[in-house]
Amino acid sequence: MLNSIAKYLRQLGPGFITGVSDDDPSGIATYSQAGAQFGTSMLWVAMFSFPLMAAVQEISARIGRVTGRGLAGNLRRHYPPWVLYAVVFLMAVSNIINIGADIGAMAAALELVVGRDRWHLFPVAIGAGSAAALILLPYGTYASLLKWLGISVFSYFGIALFVQVPWAQVGHDLFIPKLSFSDDYLTMLVAVLGTTISPYLFIWQSSVEVEEQRADPEEEPVRRAPEQARSQFIKIRVDTYSGMAISNLVMFFIILTTAVTLHAHGVTQIDSAEQAAKALEPIAGRFAFLLFATGIIGTGLLAVPSLAGSLGYAMGETFKWPTGLDHKPYQATRFYAVIAAATLIGTVLNFIGVDPIKALIISAIINGIVSVPLLWILLLIARNHDIMGKFVIPRGLRIAGWVTFAVMTLAALVTVWNLALAR
Incomplete structure (x- = not known):
């Protein structure tokens, strides 16, 4: 039994890290608002989005393992430059805004936990620490650190122990969706999908898979070592589906917790993750508040390096720079x-009067729109024999990928429609 558990834990890597980093402070704020505003009627989204997330991340991982290149590297080699430049530019804008918002949320949560006002110190310390860890630590050490940080997401499971949960209602709303076509409901549904299926995750997953392969001297890109295909694909599936399952369980428990506490007590407007934590304390108690706030800090420490790192990979592969966390700083300057620049700019955004809520909205809109063409390209790469050889994705995965593309296209159209009406 212990050997099986140890073997399973050893298989956790890029997929697990990607999954838990998806539940960043901006995601926590979105899920909290969903629970506060609509109660348990949004719980079905956690189950609905799981196979979509898992399929997309498995496809991203396979591209990295098969080709030995990240998504941006494959884009550069096989598609027109303007496509790559447009995607990377929009991703840079979105990631930097997201980094700033996440650093701000972590700083605010840290203030709540320690009970002291250190606003100017906390964002700087968080930004500098995140960048330093990513730049200075060897890849193996850094990957292990991220796995340990991933444990922080389990704090959201524990909060359910401190509140009274109407499980019969939860089961009903989970398996029998209570759909609404009101503007508020559709806007929240799009926001949840947009923060869950984000473009930076595709880049990060494919690139870190390449890092994992490089870190093991016995492994080669699957196209060059086809005998490794079966074991690598099994490992990818276990790792990716574990990470996405944890990510969606976190989403489920955040929506559930805020539904049975905030929504049930008439608190229906949450603008940030730290506001959700603060509102939770008088209803669910001090310990539940501390678990929630600690989760914000832990997931933020995972998300900021993923956001900055995915941009580094995208830019490096775009311009053919030496790229990878396995390089020393002087080897991949x-x-x-x-x-460093993405983290610095994100940190600075907290000091120049940028509204963090508007920043998150802008980031979510860009993510939702950019994900559509990037998903299209991802699926074209994954079924291209010239790129993937005989290891093109199987039919089931291809169908799941196109369903995800259709859902995200619809979500993007709803976003554009709402923006047009708002004007």
Whole structure:
């Protein structure tokens, strides 16, 4: 039994890290608002989005393992430059805004936990620490650190122990969706999908798979070592589906917790993750509040490096720089400079009067729109024999990928429609 558990834990890597980093402070704020505003009627989204997330991330991982290149590297080699430049530019804008919002949320949560006002110190310390860890630590050490940080998401499971949950109602709303076509409901549904299926996750997953392969001297890209295909694909599936399952369980428990506490007590408007934590304390108690706030800090420490790192990979592969966390800083200066600059700019956004809520909205809109063409390209790459050889994705995965594309296209159209009406 212990050997089986140890073997399973050893298989956790990029997929697990990607899954838990998806539940960043901006995601927590979105899920909290969904629970506060609509109660348990939004719980079905957690189950609905799981196979979509898992399929997309498995496809991203397979591209990295089969080709030995990240998504941006394959884009550069096989598609027109303007497509790559447009995607990377929009991703840079979205990631930097998201980094700033996440750093701000972590700083605010840290203030709540320690009970002291250190606003100017906390964002700087968080930004500098995140960038330093990504740049200075060896990849193996850094990957292990991220796995340990991933444990922080389990705090959201524990909060359910401190509140009274109407499980019969939960089961009903989970399996029998209570759909609404009101503007508020559709806007929230799009926001949840947009923060769950984000473009930076595709880049991060494919690139870190390449890092994992490079870190093991016995492994090669699957196209060059086809005998490794079966074991690598099994590992990818276990890792990816575990990470996405945990990510969606976190979403489920955040919506559930805020539904049975905030919504049930008439608190229906939450603008940030730290506001949700603060509102939770008088209803669910001090310990539930601390678990929620600690989760914000832990997931933020996972998300900021993923956001900055995915941009570093995208830029490095776009311009053919030496790229990868397995390089020393002096071996990949421009790659690490992008990571440092993205983190620095995100930190600075907290001091120049940028509204964090508007920043998150802008980021979510860009993510939702960019995900559509990127998903299209992802699926074209994954079924291209010239790129993937005989390891093109199987039919089931291809169908799941196109369903995800259709859902995200519809979500993007709803976003554009709402923006047009708002004007």
